[in-house]
Amino acid sequence: MTTQADERIAAGKATMRAMRLERPRPAGERPLTLTEIPRPEPGPGEVLIKVRTCGVCHTDLHIVEGELAPHRSPVVPGHEIVGEIVGFGEGDAPIALGTRVGVPWLWRACGTCRFCLRGDENLCENALFTGYDVDGGFAEYTVAPADFVYPLPEMDDLAVAPLLCAGIIGYRCLRLTGVVGAEAAGGAVRRLGLYGFGAAAHIAVQVAVHAGWEVFVFTRGAEHRALARELGAVWAGETADAPGGDAGLKLDAAIVFAPAGELALDALRALDRGGTVALGGIHSSPIPPIDYPLIYHERVLRSVANSTREDARELLAMTAETPIVTDVRVFELEQANDALLELKERRIRGAAVLRID
Ligand SMILES: [Zn+2]
Ligand SMILES: [Zn+2]
Numbered sequence: 001m002t003t004q005a006d007e008r009i010a011a012g013k014a015t016m017r018a019m020r021l022e023r024p025r026p027a028g029e030r031p032l033t034l035t036e037i038p039r040p041e042p043g044p045g046e047v048l049i050k051v052r053t054c055g056v057c058h059t060d061l062h063i064v065e066g067e068l069a070p071h072r073s074p075v076v077p078g079h080e081i082v083g084e085i086v087g088f089g090e091g092d093a094p095i096a097l098g099t100r101v102g103v104p105w106l107w108r109a110c111g112t113c114r115f116c117l118r119g120d121e122n123l124c125e126n127a128l129f130t131g132y133d134v135d136g137g138f139a140e141y142t143v144a145p146a147d148f149v150y151p152l153p154e155m156d157d158l159a160v161a162p163l164l165c166a167g168i169i170g171y172r173c174l175r176l177t178g179v180v181g182a183e184a185a186g187g188a189v190r191r192l193g194l195y196g197f198g199a200a201a202h203i204a205v206q207v208a209v210h211a212g213w214e215v216f217v218f219t220r221g222a223e224h225r226a227l228a229r230e231l232g233a234v235w236a237g238e239t240a241d242a243p244g245g246d247a248g249l250k251l252d253a254a255i256v257f258a259p260a261g262e263l264a265l266d267a268l269r270a271l272d273r274g275g276t277v278a279l280g281g282i283h284s285s286p287i288p289p290i291d292y293p294l295i296y297h298e299r300v301l302r303s304v305a306n307s308t309r310e311d312a313r314e315l316l317a318m319t320a321e322t323p324i325v326t327d328v329r330v331f332e333l334e335q336a337n338d339a340l341l342e343l344k345e346r347r348i349r350g351a352a353v354l355r356i357d
Contacts, residue, residue: 014039018076018139019336024066027344030337031064032077032138040135040143047095047146048087049103054137055080055161056331056339056352058198058259059105062283063132064340071133077336078137078354079105079130080164082157085149086141094146100157101149102316104164106306107134108145122172122306129306138336140356150312153320162326162351163319164312166199170255171315172307173280174204177253180211181314189214193243193251194233195267196258197224198343199351200280203324204255205231207315210322216243216251218266219258220346227327227349239263243270255280261287264301265294273297278304328353 016039025031042048060077062068081103085095095101107130109121116124130136130144152160175181179192192208194201197219205215209232217228217236225236235244239258243249250272256263259281265288267277274297282305295301327350331339339352 016140017333018135019333020074020076020138021064022074024064024070026065027061027337027340032336032340034334037139039141042087042089042143044090045094045145045147046089046143047085047101047149049081049083049101049142049144049149050086051081051083051137051140051142051356053082053157053161053356054078054354055164055166055199056336056343056354057105057165058343059165059282060131061340061343062259067283068132071129075132076135076137076139076142077131078139079103079107079132080161080166080353081130081137081142081144082152082161082164083137083142088146095149100152102152102160102164103130103137103142103144103149104168104307104312105129105131106148106309106312108148120308122308122311127306137356138333138354140333148309150316153316155319155324155326158328158330158353158355159326161353162199162203162328163315163324166351167203167319167324168307168312168315169280169304170200170204170257171207171318172311173200173255173278173304174207174211175311175314176302176304177255177276177278179208179213179253180318184211190252191216191243191249193218193254193267193270194228195219195239195254195256195263196260197221197228197236198257198348200257201255202227202231202327202350205233206324207318207322209233216249218263223349231325239266251275254278257281259284261285265290268294268299268301271299273299276300276302278302280304326351330355
């Protein structure tokens with residue numbers, strides 16, 4: 001039997017390389033700096049993770065450019081972390097060393113506020129977010145609470161990374177619009193619209209198709225429309241188009257992933273009576289005034305914030321049975337600024353992922 005001391009790693013190197021944000025700046029100014037900083041120490045109940053890959057999410061771009069007010073400075077961004085547990089804090093090993101796990105955006109929820117107590121930990125008033133309130137995965141090592149990391153399905157380290165935010169938030173959007181989960185709508189053919197087609201939508205389209213929905217994708221960019229059709233969308237067009245062109249179809253649900261407020265109106269125009277539009281972004285430009293007929297007949301417009309551990313577990317369990325493919329563009333850790341800029345300029349087809357080891 002190994003002792004705690006045996007199991008706790010004493011790797012030689014006490015520092016690590018990280019791409020760190022000193023202060024928010026436009027992505028074009030290469031705001032992340034390669035630095036050598038102390039390797040983090042796991043506290044009680046936390047695990048030390050050697051990072052293998054980390055996805056680059058649109059939220060990272062909002063943090064780096066200061067569209068989200070800084071919570072910690074300097075900070076190491078990155079919240080789609082894939083790595084291996086190589087150590088843990090005081091106490092018994094919460095998860096076996098060597099386990100491959102993922103760390104998502106929700107780094108920790110308090111468990112005691114009124115939102116946590118009623119099961120809405122995504123709304124926790126004391127939540128900490130990875131790569132925003134605590135250092136994230138654009139680094140060789142990171143720490144996270146053992147209760148908030150997830151064993152990963154059989155997908156390679158690069159392909160699985162985008163599931164950890166893009167996938168999970170997309171899954172929550174699909175759940176809250178009735179496409180998947182316990183309250184999923186059954187019966188006749190149902191139609192879902194996805195507005196904006198980046199990392200989240202390219203995963204969500206596959207989940208929705210698997211759930212039996214017809215998916216219509218609205219996005220600028222011929223390449224994104226081509227990818228949408230490859231991944232199972234029945235139709236792809238411009239954001240202001242009617243679903244299916246002039247086919248006279250209405251959507252039962254829609255999700256807006258792009259951070260442009262006017263898309264909420266495009267989605268409402270395409271939405272059938274009683275349908276729901278979910279806004280999946282953490283940041284958006286203002287939503288223009290809404291003419292009442294656009295929302296009448298019990299149409300619902302709602303935002304989606306963060307995710308719960310249940311969302312993460314459900315998505316990862318589902319992808320273990322239903323293979324999801326991700327279209328990944330690989331960057332080395334040192335190229336994190338390039339990845340952010342490519343993302344900003346919409347030159348990433350699916351998702352950008354940093355390779356770290
Ligand atoms: Zn809480
Ligand atoms: Zn994210």
